[in-house]
Amino acid sequence: MAFVTVSVVLFLVDSDRQLYLGQLLRLDAPTLRDFLTSHLFHANGYHLSFNLVVIVVAGGVLEWRWGTLSFIVFYVLCALGAGAVGIVCAALIGSSLTACGASSVALGCLVAIGLLYPEHRLVRCLPPMKHLTWILTLAGATGLVLVGRGASAVAVEGAEQAGESVFLLGQLAGVPLALLFVRLGPVFATCKDRWRRRREDDRQKRVVEIRERVDELLDKITAEGSGSLTRDERAFLHRASKHFRKD
Numbered sequence: 544m545a546f547v548t549v550s551v552v553l554f555l556v557d558s559d560r561q562l563y564l565g566q567l568l569r570l571d572a573p574t575l576r577d578f579l580t581s582h583l584f585h586a587n588g589y590h591l592s593f594n595l596v597v598i599v600v601a602g603g604v605l606e607w608r609w610g611t612l613s614f615i616v617f618y619v620l621c622a623l624g625a626g627a628v629g630i631v632c633a634a635l636i637g638s639s640l641t642a643c644g645a646s647s648v649a650l651g652c653l654v655a656i657g658l659l660y661p662e663h664r665l666v667r668c669l670p671p672m673k674h675l676t677w678i679l680t681l682a683g684a685t686g687l688v689l690v691g692r693g694a695s696a697v698a699v700e701g702a703e704q705a706g707e708s709v710f711l712l713g714q715l716a717g718v719p720l721a722l723l724f725v726r727l728g729p730v731f732a733t734c735k736d737r738w739r740r741r742r743e744d745d746r747q748k749r750v751v752e753i754r755e756r757v758d759e760l761l762d763k764i765t766a767e768g769s770g771s772l773t774r775d776e777r778a779f780l781h782r783a784s785k786h787f788r789k790d
Contacts, residue, residue, distance in 0.1 A: 546618060547598050550583050550645065554591050567641035568626055570633035570713075578630075581643040582622040594649045601652035608659065609728075617724050621651040621717040629713025647717030653680045654721040680718060757783050 568581035585591040606614040625647030633640070657676025664671055670678070760776055772780075 546583065546622075546645070546648075547595055547602075550585060550591065551595065553583055554585055554588075567643050568629070569641050570629050571637070571640075573626075573630050578623070578626055581626065582645045582648070584643045586644065590644055590646070594645045597649035597652055598645065601656045602648075605652060605655055605659075613728075617651070617655070617721070618645075618648050620724055621645075621648040621720050624720045625713045625716040628716040632713065642713055644714070646714040647720070649717070650680055650715065651717035651721035651724075654718050655725050658722070658725045753783050753786065 567584070568577045585594065602614065602618075605617065609617070622645055626642070629642055653676050657672050657680075661673035662671050669675055757780065760772065760780055763771060763776075
């Protein structure tokens with residue numbers, strides 16, 4: 544949850560909003576710095592509060608299930624993926640808007656919760672998560688439109704209405720990105736397990752080779768004495784002894 548903490552601190556210390564205005568992601572002329580950091584800045588308290596609550600609650604569950612590293616990958620995928628989608632769409636239809644915030648991550652967390660816990664009910668009177676998730680996602684997407692003309696977009700003077708739809712499309716990209724991440728998760732897990740097994744097999748094979756070489760050298764010492772060993776053979780035995788002491 545380090546990203547959320549940083550966002551809250553930046554919002555509190557940036558009282559005059561100068562830092563916020565300097566970090567907005569211009570969809571028509573993006574810079575690498577703004578692309579990487581704009582998701583940490585929020586347009587107003589409503590925007591920050593929505594993202595904060597959803598990411599802390601839903602994201603906390605996902606981090607507990609996936610682990611911190613996998614959740615960080617998920618967060619970065621949704622945050623930067625949404626920015627990339629907004630930039631591409633802006634280039635296609637000529638938008639001059641700017642964007643910021645982690646609404647795509649919040650919407651992605653809601654979708655992931657619904658996919659992973661479809662039958663779970665937060666409260667008995669509420670619908671199961673497979674339905675509640677999409678209700679909350681729709682409400683969150685609507686909130687982007689209603690709060691500050693989209694809580695995390697700042698329109699430049701004379702921007703077309705089409706430009707606002709580009710921003711919303713970028714933030715809503717968190718939904719398909721979350722679907723992609725959850726669906727491909729088992730595939731990545733299988734690949735990771737195969738990689739770990741291959742590494743373990745290679746390690747075991749290397750251990751067998753070392754043991755066989757050590758046995759050969761010990762037989763040589765028994766037959767000819769330790770003085771028959773070359774400098775390289777002595778160094779090898781020294782390294783092998785250190786290796787087996789660690790194991």
